[in-house]
Structures are given as structure tokens and as C-alpha cells.
Amino acid sequence: MMTAPLRSDATTVNVALGSRAYDIVIGRGVAASLGARIAALKRGARLAIVTDENVARVHLETIESQLSAAGMTASRIVVPPGEASKSFASFERVCDALIAARIERNDLIVAFGQAAQEDDMDRLLEILHPDVVFTSDGGGVVTAARKPLEGADRVARAMIALAARGGTFELVDVNGEPGVLGHGPDGIPTVMAFTVDDGRIVALDIQRNPEKLRRLP
Helix, strand or coil: CCCCCCCCCCEEEEECCHHHCEEEEECCCHHHHHHHHHHHHCCCCCEEEEEEHHHHHHHHHHHHHHHHHCCCCEEEEEECCCHHHCCHHHHHHHHHHHHHCCCCCCHHHHHHHHHHHCCCHHHHHHHEEEEEEEEEECCCCCCCCCCCEECHHHHHHHHHHHHHCCCEEEEEEECCEEEEEEECCCCCEEEEEEEEECCEEEEEEEECCCCCCCCCC
């Protein structure tokens, strides 16, 4: 009997869905690199493992240990095996579990804010794109940076300094995307908008111009 040789290298298959495209990695032993792969995609994000009972019994603990070694934890969402789970009722239960685990699109922004407040330069450099650009607008009325800042190191240091001033911050939608509304010690509102590409922040825009923010509650 002849059999095909087993391949040890991983194969990556891209599912081309435009802005929702993603990769599937196929190969023997790829679970051993899972933590590093996910950390490279989106460090600091909340994770969920969705699997069925049969796969969970064999692989779940191994996967969780790999994530833990990379400094990440994940919520378990385990469904019954078989065709019965391919239903809207099961889909609804998975969605409810994701919401309960707070798996949200603003995870990267939360991680960014935590890193700035904790003076975690290394984590900020993971979250920010190396060529990130930071701009701010005070309208000539309130304090703002005069010129754009470019580069992850400069922007990270500016964000740490900004967070050190204190104040209150909350997550908001800015033009339909996750953003931050803050009030510093001077009481002037600040809106921060983010541009994210491939899991990293490529642009930050701080708006402090009172004329542009007069509709804020």
C-alpha cells in the first residue's frame, strides 16, 4: 500500500472576503505556534475559542496552554458535536456567549488605553504601527500639538504623557468606529479617533476644537 508523505510545514489558505478576509493555517503541529501567531495579529485582544465537544476533548487544553504561554487567556465556547449544532439556535447561543465574554471590536482601543495609563511602552509599540501618525486640533483656542507626530516611539511617549495628566475617559463611537471621549484636568472635552489597519493603529486624531465639539452632551 502506498501513502502520501506527511508534510510538517504549515499551509496558509486565504479566505478572500475583502475587508473581512482572513487566513486559515493548516498543518501538523500548528497548535504549538498558535499563541505566537495570535499575539502577532492583535496583541491584548480578548479571545474566544469556539469548538465542539469532540475537538475540545482532544485539543482544547493544549490550545489554552499555548495562549497562556503567549500571555493571553481565552473564553471557552463549546457546542455539541454533529449537524444539530448547525442551527440558528446554536448560533444565537454562541453570540450570547461572545457578548458575555466582552469580545468586542474596541478591544484594541481598550488595550491601547490601558498600556498608556500603565506606562507600558513595549505594549504600546506592539499596538501602534511603526509609521503611525498622530494629529491634534485645538482650533487655535485650546492647547494642542502644533505639528503631527510620526513614528510609534514618539506617539507612544506622547500618549503616556497625556495619560499621566489624569482625567476621565470613556469609549464612544466616532463616525461609526470605536473612539475615546475624555475630559482632562482643564475640563475641556477631547475626542480621539483611530484608524486601524491589519490589527495595528496607523493613525490617531485628537479633536479639542470647541467649535467642532459644541454638540457634545
